[in-house]
Amino acid sequence: MLHQSLAFGQTATPEAVQFWVLAPVAVIAALGMLFMKKAVHSALLLAWVMVTLAIFYIAQDALFLGIVQIVVYTGAVMMLFLFILMLVGVDASEALVENIKGQRAASILAGLGLGGLLLSLVARASVNQPAAGLKLVNQTGNVQSLAAQLFTQYVWAFEVVSALLITAALGAMVLAHSTKPAARNKQRDLSIARFRGKSLADAAGLPGSGVFAKHNAVDVPALLPDGSPAPTSISATLKARGDVISPTPFALEHTEEVED
Amino acid sequence: MDISNYLYLSVILFTIGATGVLVRRNAIVIFMCIELMLNAANLALVTFSRVAGNLEGQVASFFTMVVAACEVVVGLAIIVTIYRSRRSASVDDASLLKN
Amino acid sequence: MRTSSLLVYLIALPLFSSALLLLLGRIADKWGHILATLITASTFVIGVYEFMKMHSQPSGSRAVTQKLFDWISVGTLKVDAALLLDQLSICFVLLITGVGTLIHIYSIAYMSHDKDRRRFFAFLNLFIAAMLLLVLGDSYLNLYVGWEGVGLASYLLIGFWNHNPTYAVASKKAFVANRVGDLGLSLAIMICFAQFGTVSFAGVKAGAHGASSAALAGIGAMLLLAACGKSAQFPLQSWLGDAMAGPTPVSALIHAATMVTAGVYLISRSNFIFDASSTARLLVVIVGAITLLFGAIIGTAKDDIKKALAASTMSQIGYMILATGLGPVGYAFAILHLLTHGFFKAGMFLGAGSVMHGMDDEVNMRKYGGLAKLMPITAVTFGLGYLAILGVPPFAGFYSKDKIIETAFNAGGIKGILLGGAALLGAAITAFYMTRLMVMTFIGAKRWKAGSHPHESPLLMTLPMILLAVGSVASGFLLSYGSALVHWLQPVVNSQSMEEGKPLMPALTVSLLALGVVVLGAFFAITKYRSVSDLAPEDVSIFTKAARKDLYQDLLNDKVFVEPGTLLTAGLVKTDDRVIDGFVRFVGNFLAATSDVLRKVQNGFVRSYALLMLAGLVITVIAVWVIGA
Numbered sequence: 001m002l003h004q005s006l007a008f009g010q011t012a013t014p015e016a017v018q019f020w021v022l023a024p025v026a027v028i029a030a031l032g033m034l035f036m037k038k039a040v041h042s043a044l045l046l047a048w049v050m051v052t053l054a055i056f057y058i059a060q061d062a063l064f065l066g067i068v069q070i071v072v073y074t075g076a077v078m079m080l081f082l083f084i085l086m087l088v089g090v091d092a093s094e095a096l097v098e099n100i101k102g103q104r105a106a107s108i109l110a111g112l113g114l115g116g117l118l119l120s121l122v123a124r125a126s127v128n129q130p131a132a133g134l135k136l137v138n139q140t141g142n143v144q145s146l147a148a149q150l151f152t153q154y155v156w157a158f159e160v161v162s163a164l165l166i167t168a169a170l171g172a173m174v175l176a177h178s179t180k181p182a183a184r185n186k187q188r189d190l191s192i193a194r195f196r197g198k199s200l201a202d203a204a205g206l207p208g209s210g211v212f213a214k215h216n217a218v219d220v221p222a223l224l225p226d227g228s229p230a231p232t233s234i235s236a237t238l239k240a241r242g243d244v245i246s247p248t249p250f251a252l253e254h255t256e257e258v259e260d
Numbered sequence: 261m262d263i264s265n266y267l268y269l270s271v272i273l274f275t276i277g278a279t280g281v282l283v284r285r286n287a288i289v290i291f292m293c294i295e296l297m298l299n300a301a302n303l304a305l306v307t308f309s310r311v312a313g314n315l316e317g318q319v320a321s322f323f324t325m326v327v328a329a330c331e332v333v334v335g336l337a338i339i340v341t342i343y344r345s346r347r348s349a350s351v352d353d354a355s356l357l358k359n
Numbered sequence: 360m361r362t363s364s365l366l367v368y369l370i371a372l373p374l375f376s377s378a379l380l381l382l383l384g385r386i387a388d389k390w391g392h393i394l395a396t397l398i399t400a401s402t403f404v405i406g407v408y409e410f411m412k413m414h415s416q417p418s419g420s421r422a423v424t425q426k427l428f429d430w431i432s433v434g435t436l437k438v439d440a441a442l443l444l445d446q447l448s449i450c451f452v453l454l455i456t457g458v459g460t461l462i463h464i465y466s467i468a469y470m471s472h473d474k475d476r477r478r479f480f481a482f483l484n485l486f487i488a489a490m491l492l493l494v495l496g497d498s499y500l501n502l503y504v505g506w507e508g509v510g511l512a513s514y515l516l517i518g519f520w521n522h523n524p525t526y527a528v529a530s531k532k533a534f535v536a537n538r539v540g541d542l543g544l545s546l547a548i549m550i551c552f553a554q555f556g557t558v559s560f561a562g563v564k565a566g567a568h569g570a571s572s573a574a575l576a577g578i579g580a581m582l583l584l585a586a587c588g589k590s591a592q593f594p595l596q597s598w599l600g601d602a603m604a605g606p607t608p609v610s611a612l613i614h615a616a617t618m619v620t621a622g623v624y625l626i627s628r629s630n631f632i633f634d635a636s637s638t639a640r641l642l643v644v645i646v647g648a649i650t651l652l653f654g655a656i657i658g659t660a661k662d663d664i665k666k667a668l669a670a671s672t673m674s675q676i677g678y679m680i681l682a683t684g685l686g687p688v689g690y691a692f693a694i695l696h697l698l699t700h701g702f703f704k705a706g707m708f709l710g711a712g713s714v715m716h717g718m719d720d721e722v723n724m725r726k727y728g729g730l731a732k733l734m735p736i737t738a739v740t741f742g743l744g745y746l747a748i749l750g751v752p753p754f755a756g757f758y759s760k761d762k763i764i765e766t767a768f769n770a771g772g773i774k775g776i777l778l779g780g781a782a783l784l785g786a787a788i789t790a791f792y793m794t795r796l797m798v799m800t801f802i803g804a805k806r807w808k809a810g811s812h813p814h815e816s817p818l819l820m821t822l823p824m825i826l827l828a829v830g831s832v833a834s835g836f837l838l839s840y841g842s843a844l845v846h847w848l849q850p851v852v853n854s855q856s857m858e859e860g861k862p863l864m865p866a867l868t869v870s871l872l873a874l875g876v877v878v879l880g881a882f883f884a885i886t887k888y889r890s891v892s893d894l895a896p897e898d899v900s901i902f903t904k905a906a907r908k909d910l911y912q913d914l915l916n917d918k919v920f921v922e923p924g925t926l927l928t929a930g931l932v933k934t935d936d937r938v939i940d941g942f943v944r945f946v947g948n949f950l951a952a953t954s955d956v957l958r959k960v961q962n963g964f965v966r967s968y969a970l971l972m973l974a975g976l977v978i979t980v981i982a983v984w985v986i987g988a
Contacts, residue, residue: 016261023269030276030296039289046292049273053299056266062306062318065325069302072325077295077332084336085288088343100352100964104283107966110973111279117980118271122264124987131263132313149315150322161326168330175337178344282970351965 015059026052039085047078061134063142207233219245266307273300285350287339291332298328361416365405366425366442366495369452372398374488380481391477392470395484396463402487403456410449418850421446424497431500435556443497443560447851450694450844451494451617451624454701458616459487461823465709466608468819469716479519479606486512490617494624498559499548502625506544506589509618510537516613517605529601536598540588544625547581550574564631572636579632579639583646586622590676593650597912599673600657603665607712610665615672615708616701623676623697626683627690630852633683640684644770647681648781650674655788659795660907663722664711667796668704671748674785675700681782682763689766690852691845695838696759702830703747703755709824710741714800716820717813724799725891726808731801733813736821738801740828745797747831749790749877752870755835760786762839765869779869786873790880798888806891 011019026049033045050073058066137145150158185193194203207230210216212223221244222233234244273296280293302321309317343349376398380391387394413421422445430440444452463483470476489508496502514537518530551558554574555566567575586592591599602614613619626633626643633639654674661667675696682693715722717734731738747754750761764786768779807813815821838844905911960971 011261011263019261019265023265026269027272027276030273033289033292033296034276034280034283039286039292042289042292046296049296050299053303056269056303057306060266060306060310062309062321065302065306065318065321068322068325069299072329073295073299077329080332080336081288081292084339088288088340088349100962100967103964103966103970107279107282107970107973110970110977111275111282113977114278114973114980115271115275117977117984118275119268121980121984121987122267122271131311134310134313134315137313137315146315146318146322149319154319154323157323161323164330165326168333172333172337175334175341278973282966282973285966 018055018059022052022055040082043078043081043085046081047074050074050078061138061142064146202232209233209235215245217245219243263307263311267304270300270304270307273297273303285352287342287349287351288336290351291335291339295328295332298324361420361423362425363409363412363423363444364425365409366423366444367427369402369405369456369491369495370442370488372402372488373484373491377481377484377488380477380484385477388477392463392467392480395480396460396467398484399456399463399487400460402491403453403460406449406452406456409444410453413444413446413449418846421850436552436558438498438500438558440501441497442495442501444495445851446847447624447627447694448494450698450848452491454698455487455490455494455617458701458705458827459483459612461826462608462612462616462705462709465611465712465820465823466606468817469608469712470606473606475519479516482512482515482519483609483612486516486613486618490621493621497561498557499544499551499563500558502628503541503544503548506585506621507541509613509621510534510541510589513537513602513613513618516609517602519605519609523604526604529598529604533598533602536595537588539595540585540622543581543584543588547578547585550578550581554578560628563629567631567635570635572638575632575636576638579629579636580642582625582629582632583639583642586625586680587646588622589625590619590622590680591650591673592622592646592677592680593653594912596650596653596673597916599669600661600666603663603669607665607708607715610669611705611708611712614669616705619672619676620679620697620701623679623683623693626680627694627852630683630687630690634687634853640686643684644681644767644774644778647677647679647684648778649677651677651681651785652781652788653677655785655792658792659788660903661792662724664714664724664727664796664800665708665722667724667792668708668711671789671793672700672704674789675704675748678760678763678782678785681767681778685763685766685770685778687853688845689763691848692759692762692766694848695835695844696756696763698838698844699747699755699759699831699835702827702834703744706824706827706831707741707744707748709820709827710737710744713737713816713820713824714813716816718807718811721808721811724796726806727800728803728806728891729801730813734801734815736815737824740821740824741801742797743828744831745793747835748793749881750786750873751877752874753832753836755831755833757870758835758839761866761870761873764873765866768864768869783873783876787876787880790877791884794881794884795888798885799891803889803891 029045029048029052033042033049036042036045050069054066054069054074056066057063057069134142139145194205197203207222207224209218209222210220211230211233212225213220213229218235219238221229221231224230238244277293277295277297277300280296281290284290284293302324305317305321305324307317309315309321339349373395376395380387380395383391409423413423422443424444425442427440427442429437431438463480466476466479466483470479473479486509489505489512491505493502493505493509496505514530514534517533518527521527521530548558551563554570555563557563557566584595587595599614599619603610605614633643651674654670654672654677658667658670658674661670679693679696679700682689682696685692714727714730714734714737717730717737718727721727743754747756750756764779764782767782768775770778960967
């Protein structure tokens, strides 16, 4: 292939086919993750890269790691990412305008430099023996062999890592726990506040979305009796995300443009 | 196909991740890029394991995953906390160290 | 060797009491002095009990030890914190605790008007603890701890009234002079370790037989330097006169009876070194002989009663040091003189304190006179001490001082005649200045300041004086009856192994000779000082002027050590300021200027820092790439 000096040995044809199909896709997905404007899209692309890697793990006789990759990474960690995105990142489409001078150019330069150097290092590296393969080691099964290693030679590291995991869980709880500065308003309090307010306009509650419109989805504003759309009927979150559909096509006659 | 192709893939993914950390401003995306770097390193470890013919690489990879999980948990908790106080997940806003 | 678990209490009790009094502060003001006195008395009881037990043992197995803990264990150096009580240390333990208790009792009354009496007693107890550690340590290093401890206590007590700048300076002077001596002791310990690999007395003793004479002479000289510092011997004696700035009980306990004799203890304890090195012995006798004359001459010119007594102390310790240099039997006589001196000099200091107490803290003897009638107890106890120091039979000094003079004459040849002559001359001068002191203080016309009302001191003060006076009378006879002390100390200092040379002259001749010069000296003093003016005459001979100035020792120290030292220090300060500080400031300014530029990199953006990290990584990879190529 690229360098004969890196005599690691060749793979079987099916694996090669699989690699050449999946690897370019993984690279494209990773690049896509880099360029996507919305964090949610990035997360989904990352999940795809991780699944690809899981397949590569399994192809390389690392069955256990492959499964763990899917279960823990793609399953748990990425879900956590998405969950946090839902929590904080509804407006997470960031402006792609760089505000640190020269940061982007320097970053790309450094990234390309690093990639080029690493690639050339790998290309230059030579092992004077063919790949040993894991057939012998995995004779009793990959999981069993890995377990035998983990619970004998690395049992101390294993325990330490478990302690780290517990500490991290506790730390996350402490960090994420927030004490409310004041007692939360009950329904009764809210009701009193509405009636004691300056105007009684909202006294009966805000209008629901889609009321009187031709379409009753959550992103379609309600129409007021005069046919104009009611901005208060749409959730602020949807408005912030820009996911509001113009009610014009669904409005009765004599409606004005919804102000965004 | 040469087995070293896995290493090239690993390097490419690592570089993409590193560049992503530098250019993106959303803390969550930066985190994802870090995860990508870790995954790329894991791929290299698994490949080394296969070349060397023992499971040391896989064990190391396993520990990397556990530590990465810890890091994600704490990191995301920090992001939530920052977001709660600043209403923003951009790392450029958290620049109080300036001056 | 027998062990005893009681020894540690000798040190621990006063140490604890001292810490308690200092930590409790004003709470302990009411009862602090009583506690301190009781503690010291209890150490005396322990000392007596240990003495009884020791006395009941056969002479070869009297020493007891107590190991406290492993102190230092570094490579081949192993030092235990261990205590050793043998025939030599018990003499000191009894002297320290006994005289210490009496002086504690005396101080209760003497210091009763001082608002810091509690602090005073805390320091006194600290001194007792340190002094006991000094004499009980079983190695030079343990001794060193006690040695420094008494130095500290002495410093604190001399400067007890440190609101008076002169007194504070005096305490500093004592401390610095002691440091010079301490340097000698630490050097001696280091040579011991280098030569013998151990610093314990037993180990050094075992090693001393095979050691080179140069090493032994070096150790001996360094130990002698240490002794000179602590015991105010020539050429480090200048601090003792100024040390009289401390309260009189301190002068009695520390600067007459106990601490200043630590040098004698050190030399006696190191007898195996000095026995093996004639060079070191020669140095010792020279220092002793010079100091005994030096101190005596200074004593003739002092008008300050305490300074006169201090000069006398210096001179008497000179006798002891001289004795320790005279070979095995000399150690026993040195210790004998040390013990008797402890009684009569402490007694006289307390007497001086009593006089000062009655004369509104006046120390100038020219303002005294005719006090015998008004202070009969003080006069009588002081008089007994006076007879003892003169060496009039059968008082204590006769037994100890005559033996030293006799041994000095028997040293052989020219050396013997010179040393004996010096000791005899010293005795004559001693008689002269002590008689002068007696006459000026207790006899003759009243030369008091207007408004003085001399009166006898209270019982708490007179009682210790009476007890010490009894010691001044009887101790010499008791200790030397049948050569008791010589036999007692035999296992430690080998005091009976003296080769039987032909004495220069019979003992009776020496005694008569000594008595003769003493009477002569006393007679001169009586005729000269029967009537004195209350102002020191100015038109005096050059010798008197020199003696008044401590024989110009301070001047010499200033010219030889202090002034060049000051110049050197000034030069060093200048170098430090220009060269070293200049360099340091340059580095600082350089860094500040560079930082000003580099500061701009710190823009607070995490991603910029990450970029720098990545750039560093790239450089590292390049380095790997280049090196691997």
